[in-house]
Amino acid sequence: xxxxxxxxxxENHTPIEHDEASAANHEADANHETDGSxxxxxxxxxxxxxxxxxxxxxxxxxxxxSEKKAVDPVVLDLRQIASFTDYFVIASGTNARQVQAxxxxxxxxxxxxxTREMRVEGYASAEWVLLDYGDFVVHIFEAQARTFFDxxxxxxxAQRIPVTPQLLGESPVVMQIVAxxxxx
Numbered sequence: 697x698x699x700x701x702x703x704x705x706x707e708n709h710t711p712i713e714h715d716e717a718s719a720a721n722h723e724a725d726a727n728h729e730t731d732g733s734x735x736x737x738x739x740x741x742x743x744x745x746x747x748x749x750x751x752x753x754x755x756x757x758x759x760x761x762s763e764k765k766a767v768d769p770v771v772l773d774l775r776q777i778a779s780f781t782d783y784f785v786i787a788s789g790t791n792a793r794q795v796q797a798x799x800x801x802x803x804x805x806x807x808x809x810x811t812r813e814m815r816v817e818g819y820a821s822a823e824w825v826l827l828d829y830g831d832f833v834v835h836i837f838e839a840q841a842r843t844f845f846d847x848x849x850x851x852x853x854a855q856r857i858p859v860t861p862q863l864l865g866e867s868p869v870v871m872q873i874v875a876x877x878x879x880x
Contacts, residue, residue, distance in 0.1 A: 756806060761801065777851075792821075795822040
């Protein structure tokens with residue numbers, strides 16, 4: 697139990713320590729905000745580079761999925777963390793028929809471009825269809841299966857490439873990526 701005198705000593709020291717700590721914390725916060733801004737800029741630059749490096753066939757798969765109204769498409773860049781593939785393309789359908797329609801559209805689009813899937817899994821049940829193209833793997837889920845398996849969480853160390861309407865649109869950058877891939 698503290699005596700009144702020791703309590704007063706503590707009280708007398710606490711505001712000074714608190715003020716010094718507050719000043720140090722404020723300085724650290726200011727540095728963090730500056731570092732955070734730099735970090736945000738580096739991340740934006742990395743995402744821009746990842747989009748520019750994106751395989752044209754991945755773009756074709758994304759467009760085909762988009763045409764079939766795929767829900768919440770995501771691209772994970774696995775090049776820095778995995779050796780078995782470069783990208784995961786993840787999307788959802790609202791029901792089994794839509795999942796199969798998305799898979800069919802991707803398969804047909806890439807087949808016309810001269811790329812055949814190496815392996816297809818789960819097409820009959822259409823809960824989770826996997827299309828393996830070697831350099832990238834397409835995962836098409838029903839909503840509940842996507843939530844349950846949560847590949848985005850499992851591969852959270854991968855760089856997430858945002859799939860925006862501009863990315864799927866007819867922008868010059870996208871057209872250049874697709875044209876480069878088709879020439880190769």
